[in-house]
Amino acid sequence: MTGKTTRRLTAAAGVAALSVTLVGAFGTGSAGADPASLTWTDGASKFTRTVSNSTPNEGDTVTVSTKFERTNGVGEYIYAVKDVHPACLTYVDGSAKVNGTARQLESQGSDFARVQGTVVEWPVGALAGGKPHTFEFSYRVGADCARGVALPTTMHYSGSLGDGTYSDKGPAVTVSKNVSSTSLAAVSGAQVGKSLTLSATVTGGAQGDPVDFYDGTAKIGSGALNGSGVATFAWTPSTAGARSVKAKFAGTAFANGSESAVQSVQVAEADVVTTTTLQVPPTAFTGTPVKLSATVAPNSVSGTVQFRDGNTNIGAPVAVSNGVADLSYTFTTAGSHPITAVFTGAGFVSSTSAPATVSVTVPDRATTTTLTAPSSAKTGASVTLSASVSPTPAGGTVQFKDGVTALGAPVAIVNGTATLEHTFTSVGSHSVTATYSGAAGFEPSTSSAGSMSVTDPVVTPRGTVTMLSVPGEAKTGAATDLWVTVRTSAGDPVSGGTVQFRDGGADLGAPVAVNNGVTRVSHTFTAVGAHSISAAYSGVPALDGSTAVARIVNVTAPASTDADTATALTVPASATAGSNVKLWASVVASGAVSGTVQFFDGDTPIGEAVALVDGAATLDHAFASSGIHRITAVYSGAAGLKGSSSDVRTIDITTTGTTPGGTPGTGSLAGLPFGS
The missing domain is CATH 2.60.40.10 (Immunoglobulins)
Incomplete structure (x- = not known):
């Protein structure tokens, strides 16, 4: 470089000379490593990048180093080096080194790690103390890395002669598929007509991957791997005799297939029916x-x-x-x-x-049982049922009944009387009797039926709030989700009751049930124009009904010229339950965008749809529950624009204020500061 020019090496010919060499051995690589190295020049600067293992496996550690040299008499100070790696590789803390000496990172992101020195710390070429400098970073290969696909690496740097930004220089890293093994647990006790659990253990697979079980060449069923790498299938043999049973893992995009050894299983005849x-x-x-x-x-x-x-x-x-x-x-x-x-x-x-x-x-004295019970009762409130037996018997019990249904266990007779505290759970007329069991010297007897009128206690309904979440824009002929959230006046989610959606004064289908405070209907508009959507909650005996504020959905006709859109979502990686966080979505198209964005927590809408302002929508929201929340943003579309949805982002909500990792949105690397 000369002067303060900024260099950017691209795929265009003539920008810089490049040579790539696959290295046969690499001194610090792990067993079975496949190192790769390449060298290129940019003006008088020479760069050599080496990857310790270009074909690693999941969980391996890969070290990437870049050596800086000068090929003429003009020296340069290196200010900062940014190593760019695939996002599925994770930087190993404390692994950054400069000339073999550990170096603290200045910054890092999901796909880069950066070190920065003083303006005179790393001289290269014809400067006082000038020499080649090597910058080294180590990464661990993640389970989410694509397999058999060349994943590019590169580096950027800034120096006293300008900045160097190099796109996808390499060497590339190609993650190998996992090697799998499958074993079938010993099978015993097989019998015709009896269910027997087959269990297979697979190493190298992932939770949810299918495992097939075979009897000879015939597939008898499948099971999915659990978190411990075990899949099961309930097998019920239909015929007796010797069977050849095995388990087969077919393999996935992340792991090679494997199968267990064949087990010879003797299936016994079915038990004789008696x-x-x-x-x-x-x-x-x-x-x-x-x-x-x-x-x-x-x-x-x-x-x-x-x-x-x-x-x-x-x-x-x-x-x-x-x-x-x-x-x-x-x-x-x-x-x-x-x-x-x-x-x-x-x-x-x-x-x-x-x-x-x-x-x-007992062929002895006859008895008379008399029931004493109130004529009325309330559900949920205990009442006393009493029975007296005459003459007073020496032992025995009384069974109270509601019609033919026993009320609790039999109650022992004490001094000729038995009592039972009972709570009725259903309203209506109840015919209650008391039956004396009899005892030595005393015959059984049953009281006359006593009629009890049981009613529910008066419950004062509680207020509810119904909130409607609809997009501001929709297309004719396309299904559009209309959401309602129903909560009590205290903020608790409501279960029970129904919601009737309406377009103007016309019902949109039948009422839909409310579960855990949420319900929705998928509706297809047939006419263009402004549609006034409303929703009314029916209420339940303990809750009042309520009606949401009507919202306008502007419906337009789809056209072949409608422009594609893309929606990006940015959320914080973590937050504390009860504290406000900002959810931010941006929508881009070939021209100006309008319409609304609906944020979702899983399948539940967060608040109401938010109108776009200058292509962006923001929402402040406080999460009430801790744990991982999967957030998406759905753009409604508008006249001349198609709708779109963002990728899923996760927020780890804690109750202690800790901030474990999540998946915040990441912006472009363009514009990041490099050097002075």
């Missing part, structure tokens, strides 16, 4: 043994029968002989006893008989 029938006497007396008998088909079965009284086992399991199992049993309590018989046996499908009722009584 049926069990029960024979019991319809009545019995306490203290007198009765015969309970179960018959199991087919009569060749081998196993046992467990008799049960409700959910309680009666004695020990009884062995089945010639398809029959008998048990002599003595009831100790009076009342209705639902008896069942359950058969189990190896190689046979278990079966349970239909319940058979034995009515057990």
Whole structure:
């Protein structure tokens, strides 16, 4: 360079001489590294860039160095060097070096790292202390790097003779696909008609990647890898015999495929289906043994029968002989006893008989049960149900019922009385009874039914606020999302109720349900012009209805001459819950733009649509919940302009004020300061 000219090396011929050499070995590269180097000149400046591994794998560390030299007698001071790398590579903290000595970064971004010295610190050529200088930066290869694609690198610098900006000089870095391996967990216990979980572990894949399971050459199903690299599939064999089972990972754009070793799996025959029938006497007396008998088909079965009284086992399991199992049993309590018989046996499908009722009584004194209950009650409020039994029995319980439904568990009799605190949950007329179980020396009895009128307590509805989020512009024939947010006057999201969207006085379809404070309708306008969109929330018993302020949507007809647009979104990487952050979107086209931008948090609109001013829309918003929020901006389009959407940006919202990384928008590198 001469004087203070600014140099910019481009692809045009004649700007600078360039030579590229693939290096056969690189002293500090990792095992299996494929280093690459290139040299070019710009005037009397000579640059040599070296990449320690041009074909790295995910997770590898790549070191890029640039050597500065002068080829004539004019010296130059290097002020700053900016190393530009693919955005999927992450700078390794503390790795920057100048002539082998660690150097603190002056600045960095998602695709660059920059060091800066004093005006006389790095002389090159014919200057006092002038010598070649080497600038070194290390990066770690990220999982999001495209595979098999040449990813360019380059560098810019500023010096006493001007600035050098070099576009995509290289050497390029091509990330190799992950090497994968697939293993199938041992498969055992396979049987016709029974579900068996096949589990495959894949290294080198990513969460969500599919894994296919095969029986011989036939694909029997697929599963997706979880965060631990494991995929499962529930397999139900349909035929018995030997099977050859394996798992196959087909590979993706990021990883090569692999498959497991074949396992020989023996599928057993299905268990034999059985049926069990029960024979019991319809009545019995306490203290007198009765015969309970179960018959199991087919009569060749081998196993046992467990008799049960409700959910309680009666004695020990009884062995089945010639398809029959008998048990002599003595009831100790009076009342209705639902008896069942359950058969189990190896190689046979278990079966349970239909319940058979034995009515057990005591041939003793008759009793009278009297119910005391209020004539009315409120849902959610406890009431006292009381039953008295006369004459006073020595033991037994009272079962309160609402129609045929038991109210809680049976209540023990104390001094001839049983009480129950009960809360009704449904409105209407309830027929309540109390049934005494009977006891030794006392017969069971049931009270007359008492009618109770149960009503809901009076609830004062709360106010609601309905907010309409619609684009300022739309096209005929294209589906347009109309959003509504409904919150209580306290700011809580509403669930329940419906919203009716309207265009002028005409309903737009049927009412739509509100869930977690949000609902939407997708509407296609058929007529051009200004459409006044409104929305009315129906309310629910505890919440008042409300109506949103009407918004105008200017509808135009699409045309083949409509210009394409592009929407860019900028958000902060992180913020604290409850504090305002600024969301900024810009829309560009071949000419002036108008219309609105709607910001979204996931699928939920943030506030109302924001009108563009000089091609930009901004919105101040405070996030209430912590965690990662995925933000997008959707441009409505306008007359002569097509709509467009931004890429997704993430904001990490914390409750402690910490600022972990996110994905803020990045602008152009043009205009960044280099040198003096």
